[in-house]
Amino acid sequence: MALIVQKFGGTSVADPEKIKNVAKRVLQKQKKGNQMVVVLSAMSGETNRLTDFALQMQDFPDTREMDVLLSSGEQVTISLFAMAVKAMGDDCISFLGDQVKINTDNSHTKARIQSIDSEKIVAELNSGKIVVVAGFQGVDENGNVTTLGRGGSDTTAVALAAALKADACEIFTDVEGVYTTDPNICNTARKIDRISYDEMLELASLGAKVLDIRSVTFAKKYNVPIHVRSTFTETEGTWVVEEDKEMEGRIVSGVTYNRNEARITISGVPDQPGIAAKIFTPISDADIIVDMIIQNQDTGNGLTDMTFTVIRSDYQRTVQLLKAVIEKTGANGGIHGSDAITKISIVGVGMRNHSGIASTMFNVLSKEGINISMISTSEIKVSCIIEEKYTELAIRALHDAFELDKDNVPEEESLT
């Protein structure tokens, strides 16, 4: 008998009929002899509806009250789900974040799970019930409702799977799994059967929206096998698991992109100790997140250029802020930038053992006449900032060059 955690997102529970379908699906899995824990999001659209209400109240809604408001969404879906299961003749009980309980810190709207008291769940599972838990929500040490932020239901599911030592955590979504790249851009994109936590982390943080990054971190930490699959088909999806030999044989696993950044360059910055701090402290104080930072070598005149990227919606605000900052630093070359950029990345654990991957990427882009304005690398990825208009061209060229349309990894027995 296996213990399976299944998570269904908002589109899978968008209305009563869809909730019934999810209940059927969970029951089928249970009938095969599994203990089932189900994690649900709010109905799709509900979070936006409630957020609209909140914005009519306050320009910047109080975060504690925002959590009280938003957590009502899953409360609706889990209770309806439990009813659906009972109507089908099986037994089911729902738990809210503070009933399970899912203990978090007190960072409202972006709380982090600290521990899970899974005693109640285990007792109900052992009595033969299906247990359905509200995703996305928790409770802090003072009994305040907290939420985990967008995508938080994935984290709830993985954290529960870890706490319960579940055999697998299945994340149901509206796509069939993790793809080598965006199938809407590249028609030879291929579903990946197995991918390592580290690769998934890079893909998630680089813009692939299939899995929330924190859930992957959790899964890696507690070695929870995640199965990302479609709510609407029975097809096997993508397993996110520990790295193995076969994965290393694959040099590049995927090509991903992020259009959500903007690039800013400050020219003629005096090349002195402490200059970076002078520039980035006020930016960080303004809660602006900086991603890539590149400082060019001083070319001999005691001046340097500093280039970095921020989230696109922070672009104008950052430029305004920097105007005041550069006066203090003595920078004289002005501020330049663009919010029409894309970050293109290739990801693969195989890069660790193969050289020349980055230069292959640069050559592919160069052949297509695409200029690279920034480069950043890690052990298992290479990212390049390019002009946004080349996004699709770059993706297709890289996908082709690294032969991602071909499955270079021998098939392995499936985990289910």
Place this chain on the structure above:
Amino acid sequence: MALIVQKFGGTSVADPEKIKNVAKRVLQKQKKGNQMVVVLSAMSGETNRLTDFALQMQDFPDTREMDVLLSSGEQVTISLFAMAVKAMGDDCISFLGDQVKINTDNSHTKARIQSIDSEKIVAELNSGKIVVVAGFQGVDENGNVTTLGRGGSDTTAVALAAALKADACEIFTDVEGVYTTDPNICNTARKIDRISYDEMLELASLGAKVLDIRSVTFAKKYNVPIHVRSTFTETEGTWVVEEDKEMEGRIVSGVTYNRNEARITISGVPDQPGIAAKIFTPISDADIIVDMIIQNQDTGNGLTDMTFTVIRSDYQRTVQLLKAVIEKTGANGGIHGSDAITKISIVGVGMRNHSGIASTMFNVLSKEGINISMISTSEIKVSCIIEEKYTELAIRALHDAFELDKDNVPEEESLT
């Protein structure tokens, strides 16, 4: 400095704009130097929306899950209210039933409040905050969400006022207070300034929908002055308070009616000990609530008639059930009844000291040619079952006969 509990129903918080208006109103009262605790219902229509969802899941939705579902409604209004207050520059904190906490028994969908742990509220009030509490909901000793049933938010408000020893509990509604009778039927109906708990209890249980009956019971038990008033005007409403001398001077306080009952007569019932139990035990086992019961004197043939009323929606079911029952009892006169009846009642604490009130009522009805099919009396009320078609006529005639259009009580200083 007074401590005031204010409760606003679903129509008062039906949308973001209305919630803002409520927030303004509460702030005005606070600025006058009062500590404010606010109890809110769900947005009007929300309970029906959620109930519709539930009925799509299960013909008889599981009551534990129903409570999880329905309690999401107040969660939305209290958080939005707190945001509204904060946007107006004041401070506010929301509490759910399990945060306050409002401890109830485990009778899901109709739980009863057992105790209130008001420590958190007091602390927040003393720190200068407005406290907003979810009406209608509580928590049982195992941490399950419970709800108090329709009208439960009134009970929450009064129970909180009792626990906090509040100076007053203001129940805001869409009417201006408690009337001598239904103004839609009788255009001389007059708003009552002050009414006793006992009278209000009779009026509430007899069909007046202004206040939930349990809230009045609570208020009486803990001597909480209730002020029923309109959300949409500043007019003083009706104070529901302990009985006083002036109230006794008023013989009849109000005329009320209830169209929601049906009458059933079983004829030719053997007049033997235990016969009532034989008839009513199966009815009670079927969860059918019986209101009035009248058994006529045995007229000499060893047979009697038994007449009683049930809730109208239970009429057909009760008749079906009785067919099996009367065979066992040997009743031979058949079952007769009608679901086109109305219970008309007059209520007043003054009746205790005045005789002849009942006969005045009978005479008034008789003069209008209205036949009385059942009579029931208590210390402070007389109820008659009449044909439904005479409802309006009976109300107007009684209102007129007891001169309820005139305020027979000397004006007294208002409590605010």
